[in-house]
């Protein structure tokens with residue numbers, strides 16, 4: 128066996144797609160898989176994918192995307208990895224390790240949130256630093272969806288029995304909290320995305336992703352089956368903010384994820400306004416269950432005040448050539464790698 132390495136390109140895309148179909152392991156149609164792969168890999172800017180081949184056969188992959196981050200007052204380009212996979216028959220041969228080490232040789236620092244047991248075991252051994260835990264929260268809105276999630280956890284397919292529960296039964300609809308003071312405006316738009324300097328100034332965080340127009344437009348261009356993106360902009364006197372969410376059709380029913388929240392002045396009042404307004408609009412779009420992930424204590428405080436329940440915490444890892452620590456408040460959300468995309472379609 129002679130293993131060679133390559134970067135994803137037009138000529139090897141077909142082989143990479145066949146491998147990723149094994150990783151994703153979903154009963155998707157050939158048409159959807161094709162569109163999903165093209166969108167996720169070929170139409171995404173700053174995306175770089177490493178592949179390992181045994182002859183013509185693609186046997187392992189590691190995807191990455193580079194995003195701007197506000198690092199206190201500086202702009203930092205950070206590599207986010209995803210889809211790290213090696214065919215079972217090629218594991219424990221050092222191929223996966225070589226892929227991640229090739230990524231680590233690139234100039235940018237790298238960040239990972241969560242990951243499988245393999246990721247959590249391997250990264251500290253490769254001298255990645257812990258960035259602490261990122262909190263998950265969820266808001267159960269409809270009684271039917273709560274039952275559907277519980278049933279599906281026990282056995283896939285059994286969520287259909289939840290249809291016996293009337294749709295109308297709502298468990299929790301958060302109160303609509305007004306803007307901090309006086310007149311304010313909320314607009315839903317995809318065409319108007321704040322420029323990078325706006326978001327850079329917004330922070331005071333030690334690390335926060337910069338959500339630029341390209342990233343939002345790419346999300347919105349995704350196949351319809353992946354879900355509907357909702358982008359909200361909040362304006363109030365000198366302050367502004369945004370939230371970026373997606374409503375997905377899961378087997379349990381329509382589910383929303385708040386992928387990112389950002390503000391030029393993240394006070395508890397501003398966070399309460401953004402979280403409550405976003406949640407209510409997602410419920411208006413039909414969401415019966417809402418998830419949100421955040422490391423910022425102000426956003427997590429708002430989620431709890433508005434009625435969200437705490438979920439599982441996930442670890443975050445950081446790697447950089449100079450091994451400089453990142454200390455201070457972090458703003459990490461689902462806008463990283465592929466975490467904004469669900470696999471249960």
Ligand SMILES: CC(C)(COP(=O)(O)OP(=O)(O)OC[C@H]1O[C@@H](n2cnc3c(N)ncnc32)[C@H](O)[C@@H]1OP(=O)(O)O)[C@@H](O)C(=O)NCCC(=O)NCCS
Nearest residue numbers: 210211212213218219220221222223224243244245246248
């Ligand atoms: C993670 C993965 C890509 C590693 O590929 P690989 O080619 O088998 O890895 P290597 O042979 O280079 O290195 C394996 C090292 O990782 C460790 N490792 C691999 N899978 C592991 C797991 N599930 N739990 C803990 N450690 C694991 C091994 O112990 C080994 O270390 P060792 O050499 O000291 O024993 C592969 O196991 C895989 O595809 N897993 C399923 C998908 C996955 O979990 N992806 C990661 C998150 S996206």
